[in-house]
Amino acid sequence: MKNGTVLLVGRPNVGKSTFVNNVIGQKVAITSPKPQTTRFPIQAYYEDERGTIYFVDTPGIFDRVKDTLSKKINNQTLDATHSNVDVVIYMVDHTRRRDFEEGKVLGIVRKINKPKILVINKMDKQDEGTFLPQYEFLREEFPDVFIISAINKTHVKPLLERIFELLPERTETDEHPENPVYPLINLDSKTFIAELIREKVFLKMGQEIPYRITVVVDEIAERSDKLTYIKARILTTDHRYKKMLIGAGGRKIKEMGGMARKDIALATSKKIFLDLTVEVDPHWPEVLY
Ligand SMILES: Nc1nc2c(ncn2[C@@H]2O[C@H](COP(=O)(O)OP(=O)(O)OP(=O)(O)O)[C@@H](O)[C@H]2O)c(=O)[nH]1
Ligand SMILES: [Mg+2]
Incomplete structure (x- = not known):
């Protein structure tokens, strides 16, 4: 069976928590149109006949870190990138311009020496224009690119398929809890x-x-x-x-x-x-x- 950890990183508001909720099929992480909704990493399990994916949803990496809260939130994500993960999903939002903040996230992603998947989210949203061309250069660096809609679950199936391919074969007892409990998250x-x-x-x-x-x-x-x-x-x-x-x-x-x-x-x-x-x-x- 495949079994491993997938870390989701990206700047705030790109749809990381929406993605995890919709893959898991229940609300494990709160979501909102405002940035910095997630304040600490949230772990949730996805299981099917192929094995178990242990998703880690992280707070969006924030550019302006002047106040105590933002600093603490950003540090939580940085710590998570240093933890033991098998695959990294770098999520971007094509409806938003690439900027300094996005560059900062890319810098952090580059330092993680694990298989990486670039996920371009919000493909359903085209009306206000797209900055997709600004993200095209990333294709050279990321062998796996998926353009999805987390909210509508479009193209999520092939993405899950690829995640399972990249995850190691492992018995559950190796590194992860044997019997994850309902509702499959780490929060009390x-x-x-x-x-x-x-x-x-x-x-x-x-x-x-x-x-x-x-x-x-x-x-x-x-x-x-x-x-x-x-x-x-x-x-x-x-x-x-x-x-x-x-x-x-x-x-x-x-x-x-x-x-x-x-x-x-x-x-x-x-x-x-x-x-x-x-x-x-x-x-x-x-x-x-
Ligand atoms: N149109 C559209 N909106 C989406 C999609 N995915 C997420 N959203 C919306 O984008 C907003 C942010 O979603 P979140 O899931 O909270 O984003 P996040 O990346 O977890 O944000 P932080 O926790 O702040 O880092 C919400 O209003 C979502 O409904 C999508 O595929 N399409
Ligand atoms: Mg979130």
């Missing part, structure tokens, strides 16, 4: 639920606030066979952000809480009572991660 339930809530802040708040918050889940309690009580807090760095997160008459927090509750209920097949509050903690970026 509290972290996973916190991620689902954080995603709603990325989706519902403006450009700045998602980078000023984190989510902490304090309690998950089974109240009955069917009902689970969850207590969670959104931590933010400033009172004015807290006000915006709550919104007029508490509308914003209710909306985000409602969306998160539905997602958690779907993932757990339980009825969820979500007690979600907002707190000011200016130090969370230094303490967390």
Whole structure:
């Protein structure tokens, strides 16, 4: 059986997490149209008759790393590139211009001495133009190039086929956990639920606030066979952000809480009572991660 680790790298927003979710067939990593949605590597298994692929989705490598949070996020990805991987997927988004940030990612990819696949994502998106010609030169360096749509799962099959070809033959016990457990990811339930809530802040708040918050889940309690009580807090760095997160008459927090509750209920097949509050903690970026 084939068995090995595939590391996904690319700049923020190219669709790495969308790809992993759609290959796995369930949401393991949160996604949003905003960059830096993923904050730490997420591991998820894909299994079929050919073997097991152990995907590592990483935070997008970010160009502007001035603040503590961005530095920590970037370092998580750099650490992951030094870990033991068998294949690297370098994902690019043809709808965005090649720039300094993309050059930085390529520099990091070049240093990883493993088989590499270039994946050009978002092939379904053509209306706003393409910068594909700017990525053509990479074909010389990358023997394997796949143009896909992660969102529609177009051309994902041949890509998986190639990944399996490149992976080593290995018994599962060699290096990877023998019995990966459902839902096949490395996050505990509290972290996973916190991620689902954080995603709603990325989706519902403006450009700045998602980078000023984190989510902490304090309690998950089974109240009955069917009902689970969850207590969670959104931590933010400033009172004015807290006000915006709550919104007029508490509308914003209710909306985000409602969306998160539905997602958690779907993932757990339980009825969820979500007690979600907002707190000011200016130090969370230094303490967390
Ligand atoms: N049209 C189109 N949009 C896509 C595709 N793949 C991803 N997206 C969208 O691109 C945005 C970013 O997707 P993510 O999966 O969060 O990107 P990421 O690379 O994980 O981003 P970071 O976690 O910030 O590094 C989301 O709005 C996705 O819906 C695709 O194949 N086609
Ligand atoms: Mg991501």
